[in-house]
Amino acid sequence: MTTYTISEINTILKGELIGNTTEKITGPEQLQSAKSNHISFIGSQKYLKYWADSKACAVVVNDNIKIEPSDNRAIIKVKNADLAMAKILELFNPPPPVFDTDIHPTTVIHDTAKIGSGCKIGPNCYVGKDVELGNNVILYPNVCVFDETIIGDNTVIWSGTVIRERCIIGSHCIFHTNVSIGADGFGYRPSDDGRGLVKIPQIGNVIIGHYVEIGANSCVDRAKFSSTIVGDGCKIDNLVQIAHNSIMGRSCIMAGHSGLAGSVTLGDGVIIGGSASIKDHTTIHSGATVGAGSGVVGDVEAGKTVLGYPAQDARDMLKQWVAMRQFMKKQ
Amino acid sequence: MTTYTISEINTILKGELIGNTTEKITGPEQLQSAKSNHISFIGSQKYLKYWADSKACAVVVNDNIKIEPSDNRAIIKVKNADLAMAKILELFNPPPPVFDTDIHPTTVIHDTAKIGSGCKIGPNCYVGKDVELGNNVILYPNVCVFDETIIGDNTVIWSGTVIRERCIIGSHCIFHTNVSIGADGFGYRPSDDGRGLVKIPQIGNVIIGHYVEIGANSCVDRAKFSSTIVGDGCKIDNLVQIAHNSIMGRSCIMAGHSGLAGSVTLGDGVIIGGSASIKDHTTIHSGATVGAGSGVVGDVEAGKTVLGYPAQDARDMLKQWVAMRQFMKKQ
Amino acid sequence: MTTYTISEINTILKGELIGNTTEKITGPEQLQSAKSNHISFIGSQKYLKYWADSKACAVVVNDNIKIEPSDNRAIIKVKNADLAMAKILELFNPPPPVFDTDIHPTTVIHDTAKIGSGCKIGPNCYVGKDVELGNNVILYPNVCVFDETIIGDNTVIWSGTVIRERCIIGSHCIFHTNVSIGADGFGYRPSDDGRGLVKIPQIGNVIIGHYVEIGANSCVDRAKFSSTIVGDGCKIDNLVQIAHNSIMGRSCIMAGHSGLAGSVTLGDGVIIGGSASIKDHTTIHSGATVGAGSGVVGDVEAGKTVLGYPAQDARDMLKQWVAMRQFMKKQ
Helix, strand or coil: CCCECHHHHHHHHCCEEECCCCCCECEECCCCCCCCCEEEEECCHHHHHHCCCCCCCEEEEECCCCCCCECCEEEEEECCHHHHHHHHHHHHCCCCCCCCCCECCCCEECCCCEECCCCEECCCCEECCCCEECCCCEECCCCEECCCCEECCCCEECCCCEECCCCEECCCCEECCCCEECCCCCCEEECCCCCCEEECCCCCEEEECCCCEECCCCEECCCCCCEEEECCCCEECCCCEECCCCEECCCCEECCCCEECCCCEECCCCEECCCCEECCCCEECCCCEECCCCEECCCECCCCEEECCCCEEHHHHHHHHHHHHHHHHHC | CCCECHHHHHHHHCCEEECCCCCCECEECCHHHCCCCEEEEECCHHHHHHCCCCCCCEEEEECCCCCCCECCEEEEEECCHHHHHHHHHHHHCCCCCCCCCCECCCCEECCCCEECCCCEECCCCEECCCCEECCCCEECCCCEECCCCEECCCCEECCCCEECCCCEECCCCEECCCCEECCCCCCEEECCCCCCEEECCCCCEEEECCCCEECCCCEECCCCCCEEEECCCCEECCCCEECCCCEECCCCEECCCCEECCCCEECCCCEECCCCEECCCCEECCCCEECCCCEECCCECCCCEEECCCCEEHHHHHHHHHHHHHHHHHC | CCCECHHHHHHHHCCEEECCCCCCECEECCCCCCCCCEEEEECCHHHHHHCCCCCCCEEEEECCCCCCCECCEEEEEECCHHHHHHHHHHHHCCCCCCCCCCECCCCEECCCCEECCCCEECCCCEECCCCEECCCCEECCCCEECCCCEECCCCEECCCCEECCCCEECCCCEECCCCEECCCCCCEEECCCCCCEEECCCCCEEEECCCCEECCCCEECCCCCCEEEECCCCEECCCCEECCCCEECCCCEECCCCEECCCCEECCCCEECCCCEECCCCEECCCCEECCCCEECCCECCCCEEECCCCEEHHHHHHHHHHHHHHHHHC
């Protein structure tokens, strides 16, 4: 097990070390459940009360927090405890699950597929005709990648994920478990007798940029024609729906249960809160934020924050909610 | 690669061909990303501006749109550009992923299962005891079908989908990736000491009609007893929840993230918008529409459109939203 | 097929038997679709009308319902028809899908994994390094359990479910199809140049108690550090999102499409309605109820019921909704 001394950690964090501890630190833990070889964090005054009774031998705190070290327990003051925590998590990040063989004999790979160097493919995967995997791609057990799909270098695909045919996935991506990429978009037309629905073929694909992360059980549908596009650096949480022909710019964030209906356009750096939904054919311009639980029914200007259902300017919506409560109290 | 001339396409669309192009058309593409061998579409005046600079050699437009052909670029005018697009997508629909063997040797099929003629079953599937597959059923890799389930002719099941025991699936259905059919309904009773919850066995099944499409990562739970039923021609998007003992009529549409709580009844042709939820034991009568994001807490009359949370008549709800904004401006 | 006489069933229910039937009862069915060897239920006056035309040979009713037996058709009066139904479902619960072999030869189990006695593992599963399965654990086909994860006795995991490394799962749990346990929490920090997002390693795990049920396609993310915790007896429906570092007490209920953002704390016996969302870092104290479709943005007191978006006291919210409609009618 990797351990660090408090001064080794402080060297990395470039903080101010107050007090000392001789413990060999084995990892981070919350104040209440920490043991004596754990380091913990206090980012806000309200968690300060747990320090006295905690067994943690060290704590990283924001430099505006008033706190004293004690016997064999040290404090590291930093400008940003959250950033320091991220660095400590990188230090203690355990290795990923092992592969005993690079390409497991139970996996089925089509003769025509091209597999880059350093790839690891677990048991019971399927890699279809003319698929191209770059170098160092990891497919955990039970992943399916269909015909002619291309996956870039160093991308990691977790178990249960399915990537349909003719999609293009960038490098350094992470797709978590049970993700669905490239399923048919949801499109029908009335049948000729007007009494039913006929499927419109969805002949496009999905293009996903580099450094994209997609959460467990999320879905990105293939385009009706042309492409559904997720830009470089986008981060998508669990159970998110991205419908056909939507286009996301760079470094957008979509939180859990949020969704884009068809042909939505997001600029760069757009943030979509949890459970928020965006109507089809709308545009959310760069730097805009959609609050959790909102329903957006029209275009949103760059940099604006919207909230509510139907979504409007967040400050107006908050005022409206307050006014409603006031008004009701008078009834 | 299949190509068509502009006059071959016009023959199929039965439109009015204006101008001409000698290009061999390889497929549809959006105006802005089209190359010279692509055909594109203009369904609304607002996209007309992209025509001049597009490289597309042809465009299909609604006949009320004013547009001129140019050098080696043709126009086809039609009554309904969306319908024409659907026909063109059918023309250029590429073949589905290949199967090198009809039934892959890595798949596990119980001795008692009956497999119709023309079935294709990919690697690493599981087909349980007494399962019956009709003719021409396709199971892509990593599909599981449990004991005594029956699947009709020409139904296609994509990877990661699981169909539990004793379900009945119609013909010509499409289930996309990671769908869950027949998981236990969500039912508990208080334990005898009143301090916990005891599972109520869910001994019913799921019955799904013909020509039903179910989107990626959607769920249809088995009934407590009797059946959860999805009628012929229903189209269900991604991440949709259909709880135990719900009954859907014919040709209903449920958009992404929508859900039916237990024992909901939908008539025929009901449309449920994205992220809308329907309370348990309610009935939405035929032809009714539930707006996106709505929460329905009571029965909805045939043909009515409801909106909001709690959902009410859509016109009333829209008026209420407008009035609220007016009222707030005066505060 | 198991059958029971009406008096055998009445002995179990300890009800009042009125009239008699000589039918051998094969199972429960709804009044409208029942055949002559079915028993049915009437819990409320409004379903009484279906009795006369039903072919069911017997019906279990709440003792306040006025109903007469008829020729070879019996009635059992009980205090609680729902509870009686649960007991009857237990009587007729069919056996689960068969395993022809205890551990299927196509499944891949790491040499170091410890498998308890009586375990059954279906085809095409993956069990990683140092995994420990207790006694009588069932893994249906296509389940993946990653390195160092521990699963307690008698737990059942359905197909398509993935449990990531270093998680701890209790005994007597049921995880339905396509569940994702232990995917990375959703955490990023701004890149040093401020123009992108850098992944924060998620080095914690998931701890799930005993008698927990998790619905199809639901997700429980691993903690950033420390653990995401689901307490004993919690019941989680389909398509539910539980984000990193959330902590649930005992016997909580989360209905379909509901979600906990990061670091949410639930007390014991909390009920979260369908599609409800809880903001990160909030606490819902024991015995509180969150209505369906609500968005909770602040702590909720023990025993309180909240509703709406943003959620407030349910009675206040209901009054507000009524008042709004009244107000609008006057406009």
